[in-house]
Amino acid sequence: MSDQSELQKLNAKLDSLLELIARAVPAKAPAPDWAAADAFVWAPADGALQPVPKVNRVDIALLRAVTHVRDLLLDNTRRFAQGLPANNALLWGTRGMGKSSLVKAAHAAVNQNSSAPLLKLIEIHREDIDSLPALMDLIRPAPFRFIIFCDDLSFGEDDTSYKSLKAVLEGGIEGRPENVIFYATSNRRHLLPRDMIENERSTAINPGEAVEEKVSLSDRFGLWLGFHKCSQEDYLEMIAGYAAHYRLDIEDEALKALALEWSATRGSRSGRVAYQFIQDLAGRLGQRLD
Incomplete structure (x- = not known):
């Protein structure tokens, strides 16, 4: 009788332990419903992609005074959608000149001219850059091609998440998945504040190597598109x-x-x-x- 009582107590403790583990470990997020939309927002806390039924964007024909960079990005996006070689793109320069609008418009234009749209747009917020590897694991096996888009990308002095971005873009062992391309907009050409780079130059044992580490992030973007002041x-x-x-x-x-x-x-x-x-x-x- 004593042994049975002890066994019941042990089972009760095990049940409590399993319940605590279940609370601590989040449930696996369901597979994305790719048919729900052509655009999604990455929610790393849930490990899920939230569909965006209607994207806030303008028609690409309305983006005036940026025709050269418009055509370059559109051509790059079209080649990527067709499975041809294409570059990660950094759209940098004056604010308000249509950098993010161009990314969204190019995505829509390529899908609109395709008989079977296979290009998805996924927005990742700046503060979620560290979760990029988890996002890559989620979309790597999907039968679509993806533009990962980060608007207003930049890094502060104590921010080391840029190293995660470097690894995902090209530097990691796995590298960037073939079905993924990364587009970012920024007011800064090198994504890092000048005083941050200068501080590294003045305090590092080897200033040249320190600065190179900072600047090399923007080098991972093969296509640089500059947006300048409006006449x-x-x-x-x-x-x-x-x-x-x-x-x-x-x-x-x-x-x-x-x-x-x-x-x-x-x-x-x-x-x-x-x-x-x-x-x-x-x-x-x-x-x-x-």
Whole structure:
């Protein structure tokens, strides 16, 4: 009787232990439903991809004044979708000039012109870069091709996660999966603040090697696309393109005058400023941007 009682106590303890383990170890996330969408957001806490039924983007034809970089990225994306060699891409430069818009527009344009769209867009947030290996394991066996997209990518002084990104892009043993390409946008050409690089130069035993370690991250991107300050001519070209696309009921001269006044009050010209003006103008005209 005593032995049976001890056995019951032991079983109860084992049940409690198993329950604690079950709570501590998260359940394996279900396989992604690739048919749910063409775009997803990576949620590392759940180890899952959240589908995005409707992506916030503009038609690629509306991206004016960046035609050269637009065509380069579109061609790179198209070759990747066709299974041909293509490069990781870093879109860097002036904010508001359409870097992230171009990535999303290129993805849509390639799928739109394909009889059987096989290209998926996955957005990973900057703070989740350390989870890239887990994401790669999830999508490596999938029968699709993937653009991993990180918007506004940069690293601070005490941030070492850039080493994980370097390994995933090309430096690891497994390397980048053949069905994956990485696109990132940044205001910095080398992704790291200049004072961080200079600090490494001044404090390292071998300054040259330290700086090389920092700068070599951007070298993992074979395609560098620079976005520069917007001229008045470029700005007005963007305005005219938006106004024609949305069929805004306004005379050309009045449109130009209002657009210049808008940019003057903002103290800047960019694609973002141009679209914000169009939103304001459409509202005042009582027209929808459909």
